[in-house]
Amino acid sequence: MIASRRFDIVLFGATGFTGQLTAEYLARASFSSKFHFAIAGRSRQKLKRLQRRLVSINPALSDQIGLIKADARKPGELAQMAASAKVVLSTAGPFVHHGELLVKACIDAGAHYADITGEPEFVDGLRIRCDEAAAARKVKIINCCGFDSIPHDFGAFYTVQQLTRGLSNESVQNSDLAVEGFVSASGRLSGGTLSSAIHAFSRVKTYLLQRSDLDKPDTERVIRPMFPKLSKREVLDAWACPFPTIDPQIILRSAANDPRYGGRFTYGHYVKVESLLRIVGGAAFLGGVFALSQIRASREWLLSKAGSNAGPSEHRRAKSWFEVIFRGELSLEGDEPEEREVLTSVSGKDPGYDETAKMLAETGLCLVQDARRLPKVYGVVTPVMGLGEPMLKRLQASGIKFRLLEEHR
Structure with missing residues (x-):
């Protein structure tokens, strides 16, 4: 089912500062690597402005970058977004307030998920409430994919x-x-x-x-x-x-x-x-x-x-x-x-911006392009557990x- 998704990667929170840097990294990566990605967030106007900037980086993306309006507080919009992706990347924190609904939407849709949180309460909460369901669906939920950790x-x-x-x-x-x-x-x-x-x-x-x-x-x-x-x-x-x-x-x-x-x-x-x-x-x-x-x-x-x-x-x-x-x-x-x-x-x-954006983007690319070489470990996992040597x-x-x-x- 996941092979037929419309997008390889959907970036949620794309219009925030770190989200924009991550989107730009993906746009540059698209010069040498074939994948389809979408940017997602609450404001369609901000998404369109970002879309134009990404096309200025790589004009070949003019008819390829997806745009998805989704609110972290609206489960229906999150479900539709997750269903369109093989991997969802998120920069939309604080995650303890905005993150769990999206993680559950990804598990239900069978999409892998990664974020840049450094919030112990959020990560531990996912381990308690989401690990078994994610493992059963063979979904990787990978937190802390920026400078933390x-x-x-x-x-x-x-x-x-x-x-x-x-x-x-x-x-x-x-x-x-x-x-x-x-x-x-x-x-x-x-x-x-x-x-x-x-x-x-x-x-x-x-x-x-x-x-x-x-x-x-x-x-x-x-x-x-x-x-x-x-x-x-x-x-x-x-x-x-x-x-x-x-x-x-x-x-x-x-x-x-x-x-x-x-x-x-x-x-x-x-x-x-x-x-x-x-x-x-x-x-x-x-x-x-x-x-x-x-x-x-x-x-x-x-x-x-x-x-x-x-x-x-x-x-x-x-x-x-x-x-x-x-x-x-x-x-x-x-x-x-x-x-x-x-x-x-x-x-x-x-560390706080450019390298964090790089690390999150490479996490998404690793989940998509190196899928067959990744450790067969699922659930709420660490970066090394979920990505291993390929990452x-x-x-x-x-x-x-x-x-x-x-x-x-």
């Missing part, structure tokens, strides 16, 4: 590959692996990201209650987070400050699904900071945002300042960058004990750099 999830995956290279499956399954990720970036957070964070802070109690239904222990393998602590790291020549994002949760789920991560796997997630003064300043800022998010009036004021459709200029984005350094250790006991250590990195350009190759080909910096055996 593609570089981190695939960076850990790449690091594990370097650690276990040349080992037998039996040796890997009997080994202990530990990976730490250290994030540094230059650039401005998107308004959508800030809005999502404010909503998440305001719903902490709801989220913690929901978490009690998840994270059942794995009786065969030990998969757990590292105990977070602030420390000075010589290998970084900087401080490592615990970084409470959704990324560790995503990486640990990927590890739990894949025996190549070893019999025992631990992960720690940090932001790389040059000085303690910056750590204090960052903590004060987050503490202030958290406190203001608890009160309705101040929360509304914060949301008005976030400006979800605003974004930096192309010139400013061109100066932005990110790098995640991973330190991995492997310990193999038995008749022939072995210790391995690697240092790897994942790096790219503007790693796409990221490398698209300019995201994966490097082995050091190796010790």
Whole structure:
């Protein structure tokens, strides 16, 4: 049934700032790759303006780009949109308020779905309420396909590959692996990201209650987070400050699904900071945002300042960058004990906008064009679980750099 869909990819939320960048990336990709896509959102007028811009990028798209009017609050419109697509990509957040109806429409229609959320409550809610239905329909629901959490999830995956290279499956399954990720970036957070964070802070109690239904222990393998602590790291020549994002949760789920991560796997997630003064300043800022998010009036004021459709200029984005350094250790006991250590990195350009748009677009293209080579894993899955090696190759080909910096055996 899915092979006869009108569009390979439908991009929902296309007229937002990140949505427009994703649409432009797809338009450029259409020069070298044959696929049909549509842009979707609430305003037909804004969609038409975007359609004209995409045609100016690639005139061959003049009679090929679809335009779909759909509202995140109207199940009927979402159902029609999902029924027209093999894959639906969404940039329309905050997802905890606008996302689940679309996910359910995609499951009912048998269309794969991917988004750029970094909202733990939304992702965990989908795991509780939508995973079984999606798996039964052989649909992939893949969250966190932007800067949260593609570089981190695939960076850990790449690091594990370097650690276990040349080992037998039996040796890997009997080994202990530990990976730490250290994030540094230059650039401005998107308004959508800030809005999502404010909503998440305001719903902490709801989220913690929901978490009690998840994270059942794995009786065969030990998969757990590292105990977070602030420390000075010589290998970084900087401080490592615990970084409470959704990324560790995503990486640990990927590890739990894949025996190549070893019999025992631990992960720690940090932001790389040059000085303690910056750590204090960052903590004060987050503490202030958290406190203001608890009160309705101040929360509304914060949301008005976030400006979800605003974004930096192309010139400013061109100066932005990110790098995640991973330190991995492997310990193999038995008749022939072995210790391995690697240092790897994942790096790219503007994380909040350009690279996030690229990552989401490549996710859609991977689901469509690499379908036969993807892992046979369905339901609410992580990027690595759902896309695996084909997506790693796409990221490398698209300019995201994966490097082995050091190796010790």
